[in-house]
Amino acid sequence: MEIGEEIEKANRKAFDIMNTGNAVLVDFGLAGKVIPGMKENYILHAGPPVEYRNMIESMKAAVQGALVFDGKADTIEQADRMARSGDFVFKPCHELSTVGPMAGITTPGMYVAVVENTAYRNRTYCNLHEGRGAILRFGATGKEVIDRLHWMNDVMGPALKESVRKKPIDLKAIAAEGVQMGDELHQRFKATSLLFLTSIASSLLEQEKGMEVYRFIAEREQFFLNLSMPAMKAIADAADGVKYSTLVTRLTRNGVNFGIQVSGLKGKWFTGPAEVPKGLYFMGFSQNDAAGDFGDSAIMETGGLGGMASAAAPAVTRFVGGNAKDAMRVTEDAYRITYGQSRDFQIPSLDFRGTPLAIDMLKVNETGILPSINTGIAHRKAGIGQIGAGISHPPIEAFNDALREFAKVYGL
């Protein structure tokens, strides 16, 4: 078989896996107990590999806060010293079947959601959603942040565990419904968070602290973010490691670098500098204040949502200064660099055409079109939190490098 045919065959296979995969919320538990391979001295972070000393301020701060939360350090200062000591191993979430929004810091003592792609039997994990404002994932580490994390671990996590063990939740079905309701599932989760909440309400509210948890979720419009991410990862992971496939299975950023992975080049990172997102800044802030793009949340675009589904959510594009036509254009561009269209995620205003699914690194190299990532923007300095929302792109170098490596491995 010619190499072109091999690639087409492999991409068809990887695409079909991505298109038919599903994602069911089956459990919650402590990261140290439920994530295979997780060790007591591991600290997981968003994006491709990065050492503690090279992390951006917000991510460093999140590491410090997490060590205090985990009871390993008494103060932020002590946590910083410990993080530098070499006693901890820093690993990308992605390398342990995990994803985390923004800093993505996940320690063994944190509660995580457990999602299963029941079609392909693989599982993924993600920490719980804190909300907006002063939150660990943006590098805030004050008392209220740590206290909230403890409540999430002690009350919310166990309650959700009891709920979903009784009644697992089909996350892909909720995501698909959400796309019909104006969510693109990277910035906007209004519908999906409500759909999720209503799905678990019965089993949650039977519990003593159910109402407390119900209220916490009801007040957080992006609650579904931390569930949709492991859902998309569960689907993308199943399509990883298909020999000859040029489809992208990971897009992620650590604030310094943007990393991608390609199905046929399993486990290899291709990176370039993380952009400072362009977008709308909250009053009093500008692009000068912004950190480089970070977070594993670009897994949403990897799975055909977020920026890829812009046409389904003009409200998001409008928020960052564009109009409905711009939103349409972003999705139209995405069709030019993807293998196919999603069976399950359909855009009403495009007559229910499936969203652009499965970025083909060959097409990115060929057209020069980069996927648009809808993203939150964090302040450069730790603890200030979100200062805007906008759009970022992966670096073309990462795609060029992936192509070179592909040529080397497969003799393209």
Add this chain to the structure above:
Amino acid sequence: MEIGEEIEKANRKAFDIMNTGNAVLVDFGLAGKVIPGMKENYILHAGPPVEYRNMIESMKAAVQGALVFDGKADTIEQADRMARSGDFVFKPCHELSTVGPMAGITTPGMYVAVVENTAYRNRTYCNLHEGRGAILRFGATGKEVIDRLHWMNDVMGPALKESVRKKPIDLKAIAAEGVQMGDELHQRFKATSLLFLTSIASSLLEQEKGMEVYRFIAEREQFFLNLSMPAMKAIADAADGVKYSTLVTRLTRNGVNFGIQVSGLKGKWFTGPAEVPKGLYFMGFSQNDAAGDFGDSAIMETGGLGGMASAAAPAVTRFVGGNAKDAMRVTEDAYRITYGQSRDFQIPSLDFRGTPLAIDMLKVNETGILPSINTGIAHRKAGIGQIGAGISHPPIEAFNDALREFAKVYGL
């Protein structure tokens, strides 16, 4: 002032009232107690006036079921005799500040929602939502129908009353949010029903039977129908009775006739035959089985939603056999016969253009374009229930008659 100027001034005024009105769910209570002017021997029905003997089968059956439910008759047969006896007065819901979906039968013993347009201090009323399947509003009168109505009166109504008295709910805000989420609010209420449920959850779930009520609502995707209708009526009623205004304040059907009212001709019905809706019939049914269009739910189109907002909800148009372009066209046509655009109901895919608001009977007469009404389709025979969903139109005669009357009154 010339008549043209008088009309323009009046329409501007009526339009502004309709555009700036709001709708807050403030209470629930028994129709006989809370609806001003409601008497013990009144039976309210949907649409323009119609005598019992002339009602369609489904509406007659709903009257019978309501008399049994109210404890006035022991059997359906006895109820039928009583209804024919002349002891009861049949009145359009609309004439008592009330609306009712489909048959719209409202008796003094039924719980109703109380909605206030707090900007103009008027109140409106609507019975509670039963769900789909065998339900009174489609003329079903079996034991489970009557039992459900009793539960709604004994458990749900009082629970909702306690909730909203503690925390009134801004229905217009929910409707506006829903339009951003793919609801057009005549057929599709997915988002708005969820938004409503989440809004009242806290105050509802504090109550002993709160969870029972929560579940009932969560299982009914169109629950918000019976709340959005009095909301739209509260807004439209405030704009009624503006001298010289040619804007339509009521669109409603009783299965035999379609009736309209015009702001400047307060209280006068203009009618013509009710269409059999065109649309998609459930398996095994066709247009031959369908009843004439009925229900006060065209109040949604009166207020700039439903068919007027088709472009916001391509899923609805698709369901009745059209595509996204057809949905867009329906809304485009509606702009040609309305006075202006809604400030609060915005269509994302049209760059957040306001929905077409306030049908001008002059423009309908001039263009011949009739508003499209999104509607459920009932079987001709009582008790079979919904057999499809589709689109209907008011009769042009009603608009012609209104114009003639307007000319007579104002010397046009």
